[in-house]
Structures are given as C-alpha cells and as structure tokens.
Amino acid sequence: MNFSPQEKETFYKLIAARRDVRSGFLADEIPKDVVEKVLQAAHQAPSVGFLQPWNFILISSSETKQKVKKAFLKANKTEAELFSGQRKELYENLKLEGIMEAPLNICVTCDTTKDSSNQLGRSAQENMDVYSTVCAIQNMWLAARVEGVGMGWVSIVHQQEIRTSLKIPENHKIIAYLCLGYVNEFKENPELETKGWNERLELKDLIKYEHWN
Amino acid sequence: MNFSPQEKETFYKLIAARRDVRSGFLADEIPKDVVEKVLQAAHQAPSVGFLQPWNFILISSSETKQKVKKAFLKANKTEAELFSGQRKELYENLKLEGIMEAPLNICVTCDTTKDSSNQLGRSAQENMDVYSTVCAIQNMWLAARVEGVGMGWVSIVHQQEIRTSLKIPENHKIIAYLCLGYVNEFKENPELETKGWNERLELKDLIKYEHWN
Secondary structure (H helix, E strand, C coil): CCCCHHHHHHHHHHHHHCCECCCCECCCCCCHHHHHHHHHHHHCCCCHHHCCCEEEEEECCHHHHHHHHHHHHHHHHHHHCCCCHHHHHHHHCCCCCCCCCCCEEEEEEEECCCCCCCCCCCCCCCCHHHHHHHHHHHHHHHHHHHCCEEEEECCCCCHHHHHHHHCCCCCEEEEEEEEEEEECCCCCCCHHHHCCCCCCCCHHHHEEECCCC | CCCCHHHHHHHHHHHHHCCECCCCECCCCCCHHHHHHHHHHHHCCCCHHHCCCEEEEEECCHHHHHHHHHHHHHHHHHHHCCCCHHHHHHHHCCCCCCCCCCCEEEEEEEECCCCCCCCCCCCCCCCHHHHHHHHHHHHHHHHHHHCCEEEEECCCCCHHHHHHHHCCCCCEEEEEEEEEEEECCCCCCCHHHHCCCCCCCCHHHHEEECCCC
16 A cells, blocks of 8 residues: 555644644534544554553543643643743743643553463563553644644653543553644744754754764 | 544544554665654654653664664563463464564653653653653654554563664663564554453553542
8 A cells, every 4th residue: 555645744744733732622512423533543653562551541531631631730830930030930830730631631541461471572572552652642742733623742740640541550650631723823843942842853953963062 | 624524534643543463574765755754753743841851772783773673582582481381382483573674773761850840741740751752753653654664662681782883871761672663564464452461452451530539
C-alpha cells in the first residue's frame, strides 16, 4: 500500500497543524464515533511485545474534572514560584489547561504488570511499555486534529491526585491527562513560541552523524 | 485548516498501515530529502515547555552498526533465557531487528539538562521531556511509512553499550535506536500477532468511564 504525493502532503499538513490546545474549547459534545476513531488510532500504535498496555478513562462529569482542576491549581501555584520577574509574569499569563471547558477529559494509563511473562523487548529496557503508551497518545493527538478536535496534555498536576480522584490501581502507571474538545481555531504556531516563552530550534543543529562528536 | 473526508481516510489508512519493521530492508539508500522529511516530522512533535529536547544521531557506517548488533545479540541471548518450551522456540525464530540490513540507523536522545530553568510543565511530572521525545518518534514512524520507508525500534540492547559506541554524553538519555530502510512490503498485521506471540485486544475492553471501576 503506497501513498500518493497528495496523500503525503495531507500527512505533512496534519503534522504541521497539530497543536497542544489549552484554550478555546467549545462546549459541543464530541460524537461517540469520533471519540471511537481517536481511541482506535491510539490502539493501533506500536507496542512492545504487542502488549497493548494502555487503558483509557473517559471523563465528562464536572465533579471529577473539578477535582483534577483543583490539583492543577495547586501544582500550577508551586510551579509559578520557580520563576521570577518578567518570566513569572509571562508564566502566570499563560493558559495551561482546559480541564473544565473541554467536554471530554481522557486519562491514559499503562499497565506495568500486564502479561508479565512476556518480557519480549523490555528485559534490557524496562520503560518500553510506557513508551508504547506515549506513541498511542501521539496517534490520538493527530487523529483528534484531523477530526477538528483540539487536544491538550495537562502535566502540571501531581499524579497521586489523579490516581485518587479516578481510583486508578497502583499497578497502572498514569501517563497522561488529556483535554479534548472542538475548537474554533487551531493556532498557526505553538503558543509558547508566539508568546516568547521559547524559540523554535533549527533542526540541523539537532542532527549528528555516526556518533555524538 | 480543516481536513476533508478523503484526507481523514488517508490518515486512518496510514495509522493502520504502519508497522514495526525488522526484516525485508532493501539496501537502497534513503534520499537525503526523505530523511529530512522524517526528521522534520519528529521536530514538529509537541514538547513540554517547547523544549524540543531531542537529538538525532544518523548512523550508516557498518563498523558502528556492527557494535550495536553485537550488543543486541548479547541482550537477545539473555532475553531468550526468560522463556521456555514452545515459547522459547517461537522467540528464537522471531526476527527482532534489522540493524545491519537497514541502510540507516537513527539513535534518538533526550537532553535531560536542556534549558533547566524552564521547568514549565515538568515540575510535577519530571518525565515529560522524555515523553515529548517519544511523541517525536511516533511522528517519525508515520512519516517513514507514508514515504514507503520501514522503521523498527530495537529495544533489546543495553543502553550503556549504545552510549559507549556512539559517545553519547551522560546528560542525554537514550530513548530509541531505530532502523530505517525501504522495504518491498509492509505486512498486513503485526508479526507478533500473526506468529501467535500475542493477540489483538478489543478496544472496548480497555475503556473505562468516569473512573477506574
């Protein structure tokens, strides 16, 4: 199965148009079949030993979201203290999550005890099941974008609080807490770039040949 | 920027057609502009704090590949000992890497000390820079597939041996060692599925609502 020049172009357009969305979520519910497509894309990610170690918790109740939002606010306050002066001011003006506004939140976990006799591909590098799960999340991000759904990854929250709120068993590692919803627009560039938090690096400066030096 | 029904279809076709490729690599060199496209896709991945913490080491010398292959063989032998009976026989008959045959190997690293004053998004979850790098790798996988290039992730190798062979500084975490090359065919299903190593799970069994139970 080959891809035509036009199909390649579609793919690169998508890669460039994907954004980490934290604001502008619309209240419209995401139809079930669209959510299903996004999760099916995740489920087709590569996984070490074909483990498929992921689970997806779909959250739409305000009560649960409120708990996570509270945990975010706490971690956000602590994180803000790491910065000072103009940088702190900029940090405090960034919108870093859309927990309450996004109609759908999804927590993605990785079962670290799954199929424990199947150590294929992870006896030398034990994090491979976690990495498989992150690959699944990137598939979700792209699938959401192609559907016009914005997705944001909320990492400013302590995992123990998510674990307690969602009653996640200890053997399941929390990998991501995601916010999803339709948006009116996807920004042309990452917000952290346009607002001057950090600069886009040149790819050529990140490539090495044969070995590090 | 919206995606048409046909463009969506292209994306889902790609998601389904991507494979972890370990055999069937052709010797043909991958043109520079194609390698560049794959790396540009990686570089457009989301990154915490817009860190872009990744580096890419492009390896084509047989001498270097040979060192990594040797490290693979050692780890592969140790891993095989974890299985017994029919399972061990099946393991030993799996082709788990294409280090020597693939014309291009790429080692992807994550700079864990990059921009250390920029802790946005990772003061509560410290692995976020690593996860960003894995997102970049999934972008590479899809970009390679759209270009007709097979890519495989070799995780049966101890990272210290890669570090030594490629002279990677201690502050850069090794995330993946990848093999890339054109292939005659992409298998319809994952090899670990068709060879009976593991079964495809039902997505519906992996979804939970509101909380774990």
